[in-house]
Amino acid sequence: MNFLSATDSHTVMTPEHHNKSILLVEDEQEIADIVTLHLSDLGFDVTHTTDGVQGLTLALQKSWDLILLDLTLPRLDGLDICKQVRESHPTTPIILVSARSGEEERVLGLDVGADDYITKPFSIDELIARVKAVLRRVDAMQGVVPTDVVSVNGIVLDPVRHTASVAGQSVNLTAREFELLLHFARYPGQVFKRSEILEKVWGTCHDGYLHTVNSHINRLRSKIEKDPAKPVYIQTVWGIGYKFAN
Numbered sequence: 001m002n003f004l005s006a007t008d009s010h011t012v013m014t015p016e017h018h019n020k021s022i023l024l025v026e027d028e029q030e031i032a033d034i035v036t037l038h039l040s041d042l043g044f045d046v047t048h049t050t051d052g053v054q055g056l057t058l059a060l061q062k063s064w065d066l067i068l069l070d071l072t073l074p075r076l077d078g079l080d081i082c083k084q085v086r087e088s089h090p091t092t093p094i095i096l097v098s099a100r101s102g103e104e105e106r107v108l109g110l111d112v113g114a115d116d117y118i119t120k121p122f123s124i125d126e127l128i129a130r131v132k133a134v135l136r137r138v139d140a141m142q143g144v145v146p147t148d149v150v151s152v153n154g155i156v157l158d159p160v161r162h163t164a165s166v167a168g169q170s171v172n173l174t175a176r177e178f179e180l181l182l183h184f185a186r187y188p189g190q191v192f193k194r195s196e197i198l199e200k201v202w203g204t205c206h207d208g209y210l211h212t213v214n215s216h217i218n219r220l221r222s223k224i225e226k227d228p229a230k231p232v233y234i235q236t237v238w239g240i241g242y243k244f245a246n
């Protein structure tokens with residue numbers, strides 16, 4: 001008997017996302033069924049609930065690899081769930097699902113700390129691409145990227161412990177905000193175009209996401225700057241992009 005080939009065939013058969021846990025909070029059963037079916041096919045372990053309060057309870061129960069959160073839910077809004085999860089689980093990746101463009105604006109306008117959002121109606125391919133992209137970034141942050149502590153102008157970032165502090169005060173950052181600040185802090189004084197930031201931090205070149213860079217920088221400023229209207233750390237370079245103060 002050839003044990004090696006048996007092991008090989010098992011490796012090939014194991015889905016790429018085997019054992020990764022996803023919490024899906026979605027009250028439209030039809031959408032939930034399709035999403036659960038496709039994500040399970042990819043090897044994800046999907047837990048689904050239709051209720052906002054139960055969604056929050058489940059979200060806080062363990063460390064999910066990803067949370068997919070519908071906005072309009074019975075009993076508790078997706079934005080409220082997102083905010084509360086962020087307080088105790090600052091790095092859990094969260095993708096918000098919004099139904100209308102008005103909701104989309106609410107998502108962008110509020111500092112709820114989601115890592116990405118997707119608008120209904122979406123194709124299952126688009127959703128899967130977003131899920132994979134978010135998980136890739138998380139893997140990259142935990143894996144092969146340099147792990148040295150970055151300390152510049154009073155900002156200290158520890159990529160291993162995922163902690164951030166400004167002038168000795170610790171700051172709670174989402175996974176994306178941390179990555180964004182880390183990118184800037186690694187290259188003080190260097191000006192980055194929004195498209196470059198998008199590529200480096202979001203891993204996409206899609207122009208449709210450019211406004212996401214602005215909204216994340218605004219959120220980051222509200223957390224690290226004394227006066228977000230007069231930013232000291234992440235400065236706007238008019239007509240070009242942004243730079244970290246050197």
Ligand code: CA
Pocket residue numbers: 026027028070071072073
């Ligand atoms: Ca809904």
